[in-house]
Amino acid sequence: MEKTKVLHIITRVVNGGADENTLFTINGLDKDKYQIDLLTGKETESEILKRISIENHINVHQVESLVREIDAVKDFKALMEIYKIIKDNNYQIVHTHIAKAGVLGRLAAKMAGVENIIHGVHGITFPDQIPVHKREFFKNIERFCGLFTDKFITVGEDMKQKYIKANVGKAEDYLTIRSGMELSDFIDASNNHQDKINKLKKELGIAEDDLVVGMVSKLEPRKGYKYYIEVAEKIIADHPEVKFLIVGNGSQFDQLKEKVKNLKLQNNIIFTGYRTDIADVFSIFDIKILTSLWEGLPRVLVQAAATAKPIVTFDVDGAWEIVDQGENGYIVPMKDTEAMVEKLKLLIEDGKIRNEMGEKSQKKVNDSWTVENMVEETDKLYQELLNLK
Structure with a gap:
């Protein structure tokens, strides 16, 4: 059976909740069904990447220009590098995580003609605590990316409702999969x-x-x-x-x-x-x-x-x-x-x-908080999307 090629994109791996979530998912998905690659930025230490690659039996791409802070020159360069990696590897699913990787990764996937684009929402990109002009700026970016996002995965219901209320994507495109943890x-x-x-x-x-x-x-x-x-x-x-x-x-x-x-x-x-x-x-x-x-x-x-x-x-x-x-x-x-x-x-x-x-x-x-449940629900979503195409 030919494996489905999946690329996960996250800006950095620094022992945060979203990073752990992503790595648990990558590790747990059936390697007989999926060929899984990870793309991350320069802020992830090379030793960590080497360990991730060996422990999870995956290929890792490091894009030096992918950084957390907004930088027009680096962001454009990162977009083009991500686009090339996606195009060269012909992924069937691109699954992005968090804000920066979510924007550049989804845009690059759309440019490369990827059929299934998923975005993992691990935190609010436009929290009430930031200035209004910044909040509206981030909302508009999320709305734009929502136009070519097939599914949003939120780790909580509160987050899901805030994104829907902000008119980011359509309500039916959202799925809550709780953050899996080794408890x-x-x-x-x-x-x-x-x-x-x-x-x-x-x-x-x-x-x-x-x-x-x-x-x-x-x-x-x-x-x-x-x-x-x-x-x-x-x-x-x-x-x-x-x-x-x-x-x-x-x-x-x-x-x-x-x-x-x-x-x-x-x-x-x-x-x-x-x-x-x-x-x-x-x-x-x-x-x-x-x-x-x-x-x-x-x-x-x-x-x-x-x-x-x-x-x-x-x-x-x-x-x-x-x-x-x-x-x-x-x-x-x-x-x-x-x-x-x-x-x-x-x-x-x-x-x-x-x-x-x-x-x-x-x-x-x-059980809804377990790693096993998170992986199972993610696998189910992948299969549903693949069967629709």
């Missing part, structure tokens, strides 16, 4: 022995009986750590036994650390830096919070739920798909730190509610 480690971590939890607490400078509130994400402006620290400051004033963990790295690491130092809160707000043992880190949390200003679908909330943690989050896209208000956590208005403090205090001061909500969180995690 077994998180579910296992919910049963970590107390000795293991105490050992990790000690490593991070946390006393055994301290209560831990945590957030895991890149330290970037859109993650709202400004509000996280504001919430922490108010809680610590009344509950000095509470420790706040900031787990991750990013452009704001030094700036945020300096802010915490100036507030003299470094004994209560702990920066762990980048960690590979995220499931175990989740196991020492008593409460998971999220102060992101925009998301596609917050994978960390799914992971927190799998680890049986109660959740308090801003009203960010995707939160309602994971949190049942008052059941396994609380969703508070965007940037409303007072409301977040109020809900956190309820959980801090009542261990029974914390435990009950944590148990309900874990029950929210079902």
Whole structure:
């Protein structure tokens, strides 16, 4: 049987949610049915690309001019290079991911006459938090690309509705396939022995009986750590036994650390830096919070739920798909730190509610979040499109 040639295009692979999603899909698809290639930009390290190629048994194309930031000269050059790669390899499906790769990849695929063009929407390209003129500019680009997109895959329902409302493509062209995750480690971590939890607490400078509130994400402006620290400051004033963990790295690491130092809160707000043992880190949390200003679908909330943690989050896209208000956590208005403090205090001061909500969180995690389901649904979509042509 002749294999279907598929090209996945993503701007960079840097351990983000969309990257993980893409690699899980590439790895999981049946190699007897598909010949899968990956195209990415210069911001992906060559060693990572080599590992991806070997582990996933795929060909990898690196386009040096494909970069995240808008650059007219580089973008045009990238468009033509992507077009040539697509034309030379005669792909039957081109599946793009995220904004820049989505625009250039779909346009190049259209120019090359590809019959099946799919775009994976992992986050909102035109969030409410950016200036209106930029928002409208990005909406218009998405509307244009929507004219030659056969299917949109969104990782969450909120995102899907926003794109449809913005008149990007047609409603019938959208399909929600939840972001697939390897959750077994998180579910296992919910049963970590107390000795293991105490050992990790000690490593991070946390006393055994301290209560831990945590957030895991890149330290970037859109993650709202400004509000996280504001919430922490108010809680610590009344509950000095509470420790706040900031787990991750990013452009704001030094700036945020300096802010915490100036507030003299470094004994209560702990920066762990980048960690590979995220499931175990989740196991020492008593409460998971999220102060992101925009998301596609917050994978960390799914992971927190799998680890049986109660959740308090801003009203960010995707939160309602994971949190049942008052059941396994609380969703508070965007940037409303007072409301977040109020809900956190309820959980801090009542261990029974914390435990009950944590148990309900874990029950929210079902098969729709698994890698297997994501791959199966993607395969089904590919076959439907191929059978229509």
